[in-house]
Amino acid sequence: MKISTILQNFYIKLPHKFIKNESGNILIAFAIMIPAIFCFFIISFNYTYLYKTRARISEASNEASLAIVAIHNKINNNDENKRMALRYINYYLKKLVVNSPSAEDINVEYDNKKMEYYVSYKKPFELPFGSINDFLDQPNNLIEIGNKKDSFGNTRKEREGSNDRIMAVGFIADFSGSITCEYNNPDCDSYDPNNSGETRFYYMREAIGDSIKKFSPFPAIGFAFIPYELGVPVENNENNPAGGDSFGCSSFYKLNSPYDKLNFEFWADKLANEVQWSNLKNSKVIKDYLSFDFFKKTVNSNKAFKEMDQARYRYYKRVVGPALGVNSDEDLVNKNLCKKRINPKSDEYEFQCGNDDPLTDNNRKIIKEQYGTIVQLTEYMTSDKYRNVYPASFPNILTVDVDGTINTMFSQINENIITFKRPVAPSMIEFTPFYQMCLSPIYNNKIRTGGSHTEQQLYDLAVKNIKSFKTKPYLIPFDSNNSNAAKIASHLKDDKWAPGGGTDTITGLLRAVPVFAESGKDHQILIIISDGQDNKGADVLRDEFLKKGVCQTITSGLMSKEFEDKGYIKKAAESAAIHYIKLSPAAKSLNSDADYEKEFGLWFTECMNKDKQYLHIAPDYQSLLDISNNIIGSRLSETGVFIRH
Missing domain, CATH: 3.40.50.410 (von Willebrand factor, type A domain)
Structure with a gap:
């Protein structure tokens, strides 16, 4: 509707008595001013609405081009660009336009030299009073706004390629x-x-x-x-002893002393038989694992070394050997899986299996220095007598330095990564103190399955699947x-x-x-x-x-x-x-x-x-x-x- 028509209709509809009131000519002035004020109100309202709409369309095109920058297909697939732009414009405009925009209403351009994207949008829409043509002389009530013009800005793709x-x-x-x-x-x-x-x-x-x-x-x-x-x-990127894959188990913590000194890689395939030592602890012979000397002759210092050596032999005898078709001690030696010790010491087993000897002088030193620590850690991982501690893995509320981990999270980012090679073995403490950690590859390769198993069943599963792990x-x-x-x-x-x-x-x-x-x-x-269901103990940490x-x-x-x-x-x-x-x-x-x-x-x-x-x-x-x-x-x-x- 034309503005002149609005004014004419408004004047005609003024009450007749209001115009003809004989109390003073001032009413004539009001008769002229009121329509003028109303007219100015309509014009200002329309312009406010118009520029608000233009601003929203401009913002929509800016946001759309920002999204298109992420795709950065240089309009080789402009249909995808238009669809993305359409989603943003629909969101920003909502009910401002007569009909919902379609991809045909949107144009996307790319300036290869400037590495800039431009989005423009053309669509008819209505003003609250009158038409756009009354104000902007736009045919068919069309308005076109984009982010190519200087007044609106645009988005640029970084030349360096970092984006x-x-x-x-x-x-x-x-x-x-x-x-x-x-x-x-x-x-x-x-x-x-x-x-x-x-x-x-x-x-x-x-x-x-x-x-x-x-x-x-x-x-x-x-x-x-x-x-x-x-x-x-x-x-x-290593093989297990039977030829299948091997893998590691990793976490990220700063540990309390003395757990921060533990060589996790060393202990990952060693036996630390906490069960047998717990009997001495229960009988008060051992008061504290961390301070107890396990290698006194009165306690039988041979025990810890020999059991460790023998556990390695059992792994090759009952898992690795059978997986490779080897079942006798003689064949283990002939296939270079084990060596027969000549005149073994009292703390050694008669066969040394694998490429590394667990009882070299250097390894004995590590064992003596860290044995009490690994036994205590094993107790935390296998016993539920410690309230709020037992999570079946080594990180717990007593071993982890929470403040230290947070404070050194970035300054000691490499030092705080703890990774060890997880043996591909039956999930038994005999073969690793960490037998309950990183079990998903063990389950996924059927080395272990759901439910309870006898010891022989665990060995059978390992023999069947270790080679193809x-x-x-x-x-x-x-x-x-x-x-x-x-x-x-x-x-x-x-x-x-x-x-x-x-x-x-x-x-x-x-x-x-x-x-x-x-x-x-x-x-x-x-x-x-x-x-959302963390283990007991893990939830406390x-x-x-x-x-x-x-x-x-x-x-x-x-x-x-x-x-x-x-x-x-x-x-x-x-x-x-x-x-x-x-x-x-x-x-x-x-x-x-x-x-x-x-x-x-x-x-x-x-x-x-x-x-x-x-x-x-x-x-x-x-x-x-x-x-x-x-x-x-x-x-x-x-x-x-x-x-x-």
């Missing part, structure tokens, strides 16, 4: 036994040997794989994969050319997955720190996925870390320019965030702070500072996939560099 790898996304994934539970069984909390395809793990694996597949075409995104249970399995799962860090998406997807593709072991989420989160410190990305996203601000230390450290300058991290990130996704078939809608605190505990109150956007509940595969995609996708709009001319 081609701008985002680091790490999946910190629960590989414990409870993740194998059937998904519709919320009461399950342990390894389920009769699991079907519809398991918690199946949904997690599929969602991670599909999310990576969705974003793998984006050269801006690098991926890492950190599987955890009681420890984080890692590759070591493949390291799965294992930590896959970021790489320099962002090619890990395909590697992780391939890693997860195996349909025969059977994870197992306990749950220690804080170990998974901490072990991710050195991975992200080396990423060199501007935006770093740590995504924890778990069914976790809560102590959360109460002391471990999450804030991680995110602030990854963004620290000071740490970059000191060489602790590769590059200070512009942003770093931790997200926690709880995979739960019994998940309910959470609204209040009390709901979140009940569901997530200190993850909500301490780690996320009660910010609900970082905590998520996934009751099914689709919700898990959507959450993952939204976490990653929301960061895409913040990539690139916004500039003004």
